[in-house]
Amino acid sequence: WRNPRCNGKLPPGSMGFPLVGETLQFFTSNTTFDIPPFVKVRMKRYGPIFKTSLVGRPVIVSTDPDLNHFIFLQEGQLFQSWYPDTFTEIFGRQNVGSLHGFMYKYLKNMVLNLFGPESLKKMLPEVENTACRRLQSWSSQETIELKEATASMIFDLTAKKLISYDQDNSPENLRENFVAFIQGLISFPLNIPGTAYHKCLQGRKNAMKMLKDLLNERRSMPRKHQSDFFDFVLEELQKEGTILTEAIALDLMFVLLFASFETTSLALTLAVKFLSDNPSVLNTLTDEHEAILRNRENTNSGLTWKEYKSMRYTFQFINETVRLANIVPGIFRKTLREIQFKGYTIPAGWAVMVCPPAVHLNPAKYQNPLTFNPSRWEGTEINGASKNFMAFGGGMRFCVGTDFTKVQMAVFLHCLVTKYRWKPIKGGNVLRTPGLQFPDGFHIQLLEKTRME
Numbered sequence: 001w002r003n004p005r006c007n008g009k010l011p012p013g014s015m016g017f018p019l020v021g022e023t024l025q026f027f028t029s030n031t032t033f034d035i036p037p038f039v040k041v042r043m044k045r046y047g048p049i050f051k052t053s054l055v056g057r058p059v060i061v062s063t064d065p066d067l068n069h070f071i072f073l074q075e076g077q078l079f080q081s082w083y084p085d086t087f088t089e090i091f092g093r094q095n096v097g098s099l100h101g102f103m104y105k106y107l108k109n110m111v112l113n114l115f116g117p118e119s120l121k122k123m124l125p126e127v128e129n130t131a132c133r134r135l136q137s138w139s140s141q142e143t144i145e146l147k148e149a150t151a152s153m154i155f156d157l158t159a160k161k162l163i164s165y166d167q168d169n170s171p172e173n174l175r176e177n178f179v180a181f182i183q184g185l186i187s188f189p190l191n192i193p194g195t196a197y198h199k200c201l202q203g204r205k206n207a208m209k210m211l212k213d214l215l216n217e218r219r220s221m222p223r224k225h226q227s228d229f230f231d232f233v234l235e236e237l238q239k240e241g242t243i244l245t246e247a248i249a250l251d252l253m254f255v256l257l258f259a260s261f262e263t264t265s266l267a268l269t270l271a272v273k274f275l276s277d278n279p280s281v282l283n284t285l286t287d288e289h290e291a292i293l294r295n296r297e298n299t300n301s302g303l304t305w306k307e308y309k310s311m312r313y314t315f316q317f318i319n320e321t322v323r324l325a326n327i328v329p330g331i332f333r334k335t336l337r338e339i340q341f342k343g344y345t346i347p348a349g350w351a352v353m354v355c356p357p358a359v360h361l362n363p364a365k366y367q368n369p370l371t372f373n374p375s376r377w378e379g380t381e382i383n384g385a386s387k388n389f390m391a392f393g394g395g396m397r398f399c400v401g402t403d404f405t406k407v408q409m410a411v412f413l414h415c416l417v418t419k420y421r422w423k424p425i426k427g428g429n430v431l432r433t434p435g436l437q438f439p440d441g442f443h444i445q446l447l448e449k450t451r452m453e
C-alpha cells in the first residue's frame with residue numbers, strides 16, 4: 001500500500017497505515033479559519049500536490065490552482081464527480097452528485113428551473129416575509145440560537161417550495177430526521193448502533209419514508225394547477241418514455257432539502273458572527289440597506305428585484321463570508337484515465353480532492369487572508385467561480401443553489417440590519433471536523449431598533 005503501482009512519478013506524500021491510511025488524521029477536528037492543519041502540514045512538506053489515502057482509497061490532494069482549474073474543466077472527460085461511499089450511502093446512489101451524462105443534465109435542468117432567476121424573482125416576497133416574520137418572533141424571545149433558528153427558517157421555506165410541506169400542519173417532523181445527519185455526514189463509516197454514521201443512515205431512512213409517503217399522498221390527490229416540485233415530478237413521471245424514476249426524484253428531493261438548509265444556515269450564522277466582530281462592516285452594510293429604504297416612495301413596500309440586484313456591498317460581504325467559511329472543505333473527483341500533470345502521473349481510478357480552503361487562504365491572492373474584509377472584493381467579478389474562488393465549486397458542477405443562497409442571505413440581512421440590533425450572548429465558536437460546525441451554537445439576543453437608532 002505504501003508504494004502504489006504507477007506508470008510514472010506519483011506526487012509525494014504518505015499513504016499512512018494499511019486500510020485506514022491517513023483517515024484519522026484527516027478527520028481530526030480543528031478550530032481554525034486557516035487551511036486545515038492536515039493539508040497545511042503536507043503542503044509544507046510535499047508541495048501543492050500530494051498523495052494520501054482516505055477511507056480506504058488512494059487520493060491526490062490538490063491545492064494547486066492550475067490543477068484545480070484543469071479538474072473542473074475536464075469534468076466528464078478525464079475526471080468524474082465522485083464522493084466517498086459514505087456520502088453515496090447517505091445521499092442515495094442515484095443522487096444528482098453521483099449521476100453523469102444525460103441523466104445528470106436532465107436533473108440539473110430541472111433544478112435550475114426551480115432555483116433559476118425567474119423562479120427566484122417570484123419567490124422574493126415570500127423570502128422577505130418569512131425572514132421578517134421569523135426575526136419578529138425571535139425578538140420576542142430572551143435569546144435565540146442562530147444556527148438552529150436559521151436552519152429551521154430555510155428548511156421551512158425550501159420544503160414549502162419543493163413539496164408544500166408545512167411543519168405546523170404535519171404530524172411528523174421532517175426536519176428532525178435531517179438533524180441527526182450533520183454529524184454523521186463526514187464521519188468514520190462504522191454502521192453500528194451508537195455511532196454518528198449509524199444515526200445518519202437512520203435519519204435518511206426516516207426522511208426518505210416521509211418523502212415517499214408525501215409523494216404517494218399527492219399522487220392519490222392530484223392538484224389542478226402545478227404549484228410545487230412534487231406536482232412537476234408527478235407530471236414528468238407520467239410522460240411516456242420519461243427517464244425520470246420515482247427513486248431518482250426522491251433522492252433529488254432529499255439532496256435539495258439537505259443542501260439548502262444546512263449550507264445556508266451555516267453561512268448566515270457565520271455572517272452574523274462576522275458582523276458582531278466587525279462593527280465598521282456592520283455600519284457599511286446597514287448604510288447600504290437603509291439607503292434602499294430611503295430611496296423608496298413607500299418604506300414598507302417589499303423588496304424589488306432591482307433593489308436586490310443593487311446590493312453591491314452585500315454581495316461583497318457574502319463572498320467574503322463564504323470565502324472564510326469554507327463550508328465545503330473538499331470537492332471530490334475520480335480520474336477516468338491516467339493523467340499527466342506538472343511532471344506527476346495520477347493513475348486511472350484514483351480519487352482527487354480539490355481543497356478550496358487552500359485557495360481561499362492563499363496570501364499571494366488574498367492579502368492578509370485571515371482578515372475579514374468584504375471590500376477586498378470591490379471591483380472584482382463576484383458571480384461564478386474562478387481559479388481563486390471556489391466556495392460554490394466550479395466548472396460543469398458549479399453549485400445550482402448559489403443564487404438561491406444569495407437571495408436568502410441578502411434578504412435576511414436586509415431585514416436584520418434595518419430593523420434589529422443584537423447582542424451575542426454565548427457560543428459562536430467554530431469547529432471543523434473537517435466540515436464547519438458551531439459546537440455550542442451561537443446564542444444572541446435580538447432587539448428591535450428604536451426610531452432614534
Ligand code: HEM
Nearest residue numbers: 097259260263264267327328391392393397399400401405
Ligand atoms: C452557502 C451555501 C452553499 C455552498 C457553500 C455550496 C457549495 C457547493 C459546492 C462547492 C458544490 C460543488 C460540489 C462538486 O463539485 O462536487 C455544490 C454543488 C451543489 N449544490 Fe451547493 N452550496 C450551497 C448552497 C446550495 C443550495 C441552497 C442548494 C439547493 C438548492 C445547493 C444544491 C447543490 C447541488 C444539487 C449540487 C450538485 C450539483 C452538481 O453535481 O452538479 N447548494 N454546492
